[in-house]
Amino acid sequence: MIKIKEALCDFCGTCVSVCPVDCIELQEALIKIDQNSCTDCMLCVYVCPIETLEYSHG
Amino acid sequence: MDDQYDVIIIGAGPAGSVTAWHASLGGAKVLLLEKDRDIGYPVRCAEGVGAAGLQSIVDPDSRWIANKIKGVDLISPHLKTIHILNEDFGFVLNRKIFDNFLAEKAAKAGAEVLTKAYAESLCFGENGRVNGVVFSHFGRRLSLRAKIVVGADGVESRVGRWAGIRTQLKMKDIETCVQYTMSNIDVKPDVCEFHFSRERSPGGYIWIFPKGDGIANVGIGISGEYARYKSPLRYLEKFVQEHFPKGSVLTTAVGGVPVSVTNRQIVKDGFMLVGDAAHQANPISGGGIVPAMVAGKLAGKVAAEAVQAGDVSQSFLEKYEKQWYRAEGRTQKIMYRLKEAVYKLTDDDLNKTADAVLSLPEEKRTMVSVFKKALFNRPTLILEALKVFKTSITEVFDPLS
Structure with missing residues (x-):
């Protein structure tokens, strides 16, 4: 599954813009991935400007 | 706050604020929602703007011009x-002050502006047409009706997806x-x-x-x-x-x-997209401020006309889409092709381009000459590029429109 290192996140929304299934919820200082709809496609991990997201097993 | 508006705009960046401003000037009852606590902050921008493009929307003001x-x-x-x-x-702007100034313009023209208002979903009426917004504000959830909803939520462009438009970027x-x-x-x-x-x-x-x-x-x-x-x-x-x-x-x-071309669809019944949310930025420079404001002005005017005419159908709102294509959209397509070509060049190609341009006398070193040298083996693209330089206010490096 894809995890967000929340303490590092700048809430810029770049990940949201490429998510093919629109499963990332972003507010002013809150970010969540809906793991039920996430397909682990990794695009958000790749596009994050500051390496905030990562793939982790389980 | 009321529970019924003519136009509700989600996002108070330059696109949203200019839309709100011009819709209000056109006589519409407008609400502008911003999710963050401050308009214009945090800044997510290099703050460069071309003079001609900026001046087509507002007069430069020392309060927000840094340089x-x-x-x-x-x-x-x-x-x-x-x-x-x-x-x-x-100019290089101070976006925090600039964005505030634009939201203030909207407010002075009659729009209501609200920060810390986080849009959660859209409301749909008959035939699935958009007719309102659900948003939260300090723990309260509000559902307000609108004849037209405008998605100006930036590169994330979730509002468009809620309306059924595919806005994901490749x-x-x-x-x-x-x-x-x-x-x-x-x-x-x-x-x-x-x-x-x-x-x-x-x-x-x-x-x-x-x-x-x-x-x-x-x-x-x-x-x-x-x-x-x-x-x-x-x-x-x-x-x-x-x-x-x-x-x-x-x-x-x-x-x-x-850094795309404009989204295939930017209007639906009772719904419009503007700015980065509509992928209107200049694809070669990434400059998005001027295109967002140009689109906002067109969208705001058309929204007000639609409300006045009592017709907020997609076919009426397509007037905005057509005007956008005439103003900038066609140019943007050429910019996109230039981007695709230029960003494929190797460092060796780029070095040769620079050397070739520098061999020209100083007065001939123009942006056009740079593209001519860089794309010497793509003559048709050069011809298109020449058209762009003649017609667009959001020129290629203008500096960042």
């Missing part, structure tokens, strides 16, 4: 500089960006620098935009296509270490820029 730009330096991988002089090139059509606002660095006071290199900024460039007083925005955008191998943060750290090892970082900004 006047009188030319650009295009820098090759082997560090040769092509200087292009233009006394009226453009990885090759997004620039992933990091910027430091630095002090104690030695930069030319009135020149914007663009550093091109496939090695050091793949599918994008590094910029240095001076804000005056030895302060400058130093940033990088790279194509999403290449970001999986190395993030823009790491490229920027290396550049700053090499060029400004003693500089201080006053602000760090992070964000994504759409």
Whole structure:
């Protein structure tokens, strides 16, 4: 599954813009991935400007 | 706040605020929602803007102009500089103050503006047409009706998806960006620098935009296509270490820029998209401020006319789409093709381009000559590029429209 290192996140929304299934919820200082709809496609991990997201097993 | 509006706009960046401003001027009852606590902050922008484009919307104002730009330096991988002089090139803005100013314009024209208002979903009426917005504000959830909802929520563009429009960007059509606002660095006071290199900024460039007083925005955008191998943060750290090892970082900004053509669909019954949410930024420079404001002005006017006419159907709102294509959309398509060609050039190609341009006499070193040399084997594209330079107010590096 894809995890967000929340303490590092700048809430810029770049990940949201490429998510093919629109499963990332972003507010002013809150970010969540809906793991039920996430397909682990990794695009958000790749596009994050500051390496905030990562793939982790389980 | 009321429970019924003519137009509700989600997002108070330049696109949303200018839409709200012009819809209000046209007599519509308007509500402008911003999710963050401040309008204009955090800044997610290099803050460069072309003079002609800016002036087509607002008169420059010393309150939000940080610096006047009188030319650009295009820098090759082997560090040769092509200087292009233009006394009226453009400005570096203070976006925080600028964005506030635009929202204030909207408010003075009669729009209601609300911050910390986080849109959660859209409401739908008969035949699935959009007819309102659900948003939360300090723990309260409100559902308000609107004849027209405008998605101006930036590169994320979730509002468009809620309305049933596909707005996801391909990885090759997004620039992933990091910027430091630095002090104690030695930069030319009135020149914007663009550093091109496939090695050091793949599918994008590094910029240095001076804000005056030895302060400058130093940033990088790279194509999403290449970001999986190395993030823009790491490229920027290396550049700053090499060029400004003693500089201080006053602000760090992070964000994504759409470098696509305009979204295939930007209007539906009772619904419009503007700005980055509609992918209206200049795909070669990434400049989005002027296109967002140009689109906002058109969208706001059309929204007010639609309300007045009692017809908010897609076919009425398509007037905005058509006007956008006439104003900027057609040019943007050419810019997109230029982007695709230019960002494929190797560092060797870029070096040869720089050498070829520098062999010209100084007065012939123009942006057009740069493209002619860079794309010498693509004559039809050069012809298209020439059209762009003649017609557009959001010129290729204007500096960043």
